[in-house]
Amino acid sequence: MPLEATQRAFAGALLDPEAPVPTGVVDPEGRPAPKRFAVYRNNVTVSLIEALATAFPVVEKIVGAEFFAAMAREFVRAHPPTSPLLMFYGEAFPAFLAAFEPVKHLAYLPDMATLEQLRRRAYHARDAEPLGPEFLAAVPPETLGTLRVTLHPAAHILQSNHPILSIWEWNNAASSDQQTALPEGGEHVLITRPELDVELRRLPVGGAHFLEALQSGAALGEAAAAGAAAEGFDLTTNITGLIESRVVTDFTVDGAA
């Protein structure tokens, strides 16, 4: 049999528990060997389930390890990794959770998976030096509206209709004393990594639109207008957050050399 055909049959049977053991896969006596083949089937499935559990610890904590493993088993069979970089495996997991009937009652679960996925992206993102809080003082006030900033390569913005960061913090609390009542309504979160540790920050009203505008290259004046579309937007609060989060790595202003 050509190697291509052997591998197609082997790969297909690995992810399909109902498929028969491929012809020609044998024991030392040349006999069919389903239990031996099952070692590979098990290695593939179990190692990918473990990769998902490592990637989505809060999702696993919320649904429980046993349920997570069963759910992940369905996911890995339907969506095996497309790349050997397992550190990013699970791009399709949030969408899978959104469509997975047994977790429909946990409406925030897909956003939690997205938050965990973005944390991993931030953890492995390119290094960049954040600007210190003094950078803004160097900008002449009359040109402030034309300020354009480069956000850190690790910066991601997540808008959730659920109090997603509060739920994340609740699940990562060291003790039950720190588990306070969850707020009502949605939360928007900035995920970034000023140095080596990933940081999560709750964004103020309009903050997600403000940051997204800046991230896509808008000037501060335009970004403020984008943020102000949200009722209660406060520019000072948002600029303070921009500085405190150390998410800016570079800037330009009109008229500056």
Next chain:
Amino acid sequence: MTKHRPNTKDAIPQRAGVGLKACHYDDILDGKPDLGWFEIHAENYMGEGGMPHHVLSQIRNRYPISCHGVGLSIGSARGLDPAHLDRLKKVVQRYEPGLVSEHLAWSTHDRGFLNDLLPVPYTAETAFRVSEHIDQVQTHLGRQILLENPSTYVAFAESEMSEIAFLKEITERTGCGLLLDVNNVYVSATNQGYAPGDYLTEFPVDAVGEIHLGGHANDRDDDGRTLLIDAHDRAIAAQVWKLYEDLIGRIGPRPTLVEWDNDVPAWPVLFTEAQRADAILAKQPAGDGAKSRAA
């Protein structure tokens, strides 16, 4: 096919090393253990930045590093993924490892990356494909790589030659070296019904640039016979230590890695395993192995 030379500037000493695990970063950086070298899984350092590179750079400043790929799928019937080959080159250029190795296995097909080291049939076609791929890797990296003998649970009816004959053909065609995993020899020999000592006697030891040792688990096959699983989740078995000691006594010292990838123990446990290998290596007159090293 072009013959390539290994990197000799940052050579791996003929001592024991261990597989680098994130949970041991602090033990290594703070404790500065007297260890010959560390081996990384190339894929763990293919992210763009952050903690993994920050720590590895510090470790690299103090120890030689060997780079062990687990995702290239050299035994694939299809061509290699050029993007992955580029990522490997980036890791190799950045950390200048003393040795670069990959597996005689495949892991990628239409369905995606299967995250296991899957076996190949030993046929003329496979030998041709594997040789082509190794040549491509060595040319891309501009250096020799080592190919690791697999642990296997099944055989293929279509196989035309022994694993030894297959490996010899690959090294002759490509000039690659071999990574001899003694635990894999013991696992495969048990599972395939041959004597591990005979396999090691026939092995082309002149091509061996590195040795792996690791732990295995016990299972049963379809007929209730012992089936060993290459689990890397426990201490090295007594039988594997014995094979290793005999081998080193015969061929001289070689860089030896202790692999422990699952249920990773506290640092002192892993370090003690490495010291045991170091003690066996130290019994041999230094330089013996170097004369017969792959070039």
